[in-house]
Amino acid sequence: DSGVTQTPKHLITATGQRVTLRCSPRSGDLSVYWYQQSLDQGLQFLIQYYNGEERAKGNILERFSAQQFPDLHSELNLSSLELGDSALYFCASSVAGQPGNTIYFGEGSWLTVV
Amino acid sequence: GQNIDQPTEMTATEGAIVQINCTYQTSGFNGLFWYQQHAGEAPTFLSYNVLDGLEEKGRFSSFLSRSKGYSYLLLKELQMKDSASYLCAFMDSNYQLIWGAGTKLIIKP
Numbered sequence: 253d254s255g256v257t258q259t260p261k262h263l264i265t266a267t268g269q270r271v272t273l274r275c276s277p278r279s280g281d282l283s284v285y286w287y288q289q290s291l292d293q294g295l296q297f298l299i300q301y302y303n304g305e306e307r308a309k310g311n312i313l314e315r316f317s318a319q320q321f322p323d324l325h326s327e328l329n330l331s332s333l334e335l336g337d338s339a340l341y342f343c344a345s346s347v348a349g350q351p352g353n354t355i356y357f358g359e360g361s362w363l364t365v366v
Numbered sequence: 367g368q369n370i371d372q373p374t375e376m377t378a379t380e381g382a383i384v385q386i387n388c389t390y391q392t393s394g395f396n397g398l399f400w401y402q403q404h405a406g407e408a409p410t411f412l413s414y415n416v417l418d419g420l421e422e423k424g425r426f427s428s429f430l431s432r433s434k435g436y437s438y439l440l441l442k443e444l445q446m447k448d449s450a451s452y453l454c455a456f457m458d459s460n461y462q463l464i465w466g467a468g469t470k471l472i473i474k475p
Contacts, residue, residue: 254408254410293467294453294465294467295409295453295465295468297462297465300462342408350461351397351461352396354399354411355411357408357409358408359407360408
């Protein structure tokens with residue numbers, strides 16, 4: 253158990269819909285990362301937050317947005333869903349995103365768009 | 367620019383030794399990570415190298431050469447449970463992790 257909690261674990265929704273994925277980082281971690289992993293693909297970095305502020309942005313679509321709240325939990329919002337958005341979405345956290353800070357992954361949220 | 371490369375797939379025999387290579391190019395470097403990921407599961411941390419040399423942790427060792435932009439993960443006494451994808455990632459000058467696509471390791475009896 254990495255200490256990173258993600259909900260829901262599984263989600264099935266229809267095209268055009270909107271979903272919210274939730275993440276609670278490890279106790280004491282200030283940095284949260286979101287990744288997308290499609291079937292048999294590598295990790296695609298979406299976005300990083302540090303202590304409530306956006307720190308880095310990767311290949312995140314305009315239909316997707318995220319935020320980190322004062323209690324440090326984070327949410328990833330996916331809207332106007334398409335079939336291609338079906339993937340495993342990982343949240344990860346680290347102390348501060350500094351050299352040597354290991355990032356720890358949650359178990360992921362499986363999203364299936366039908 | 368930045369890039370990172372590792373083989374797509376490797377096959378090895380139970381009980382043997384396998385070396386998974388990772389090469390990278392970057393102007394700023396703050397260490398290299400190796401993670402293990404079983405299919406459908408979360409990546410789990412294996413090792414972190416920031417200085418040149420070999421770091422040993424039980425059956426797993428990781429090596430780094432910063433001048434060559436090269437790292438490898440060495441797995442000894444392979445077990446069937448080691449069948450997984452192995453991801454290398456370097457941390458760049460902005461403290462961002464740049465991930466390789468992963469090496470799928472298949473262990474045969």
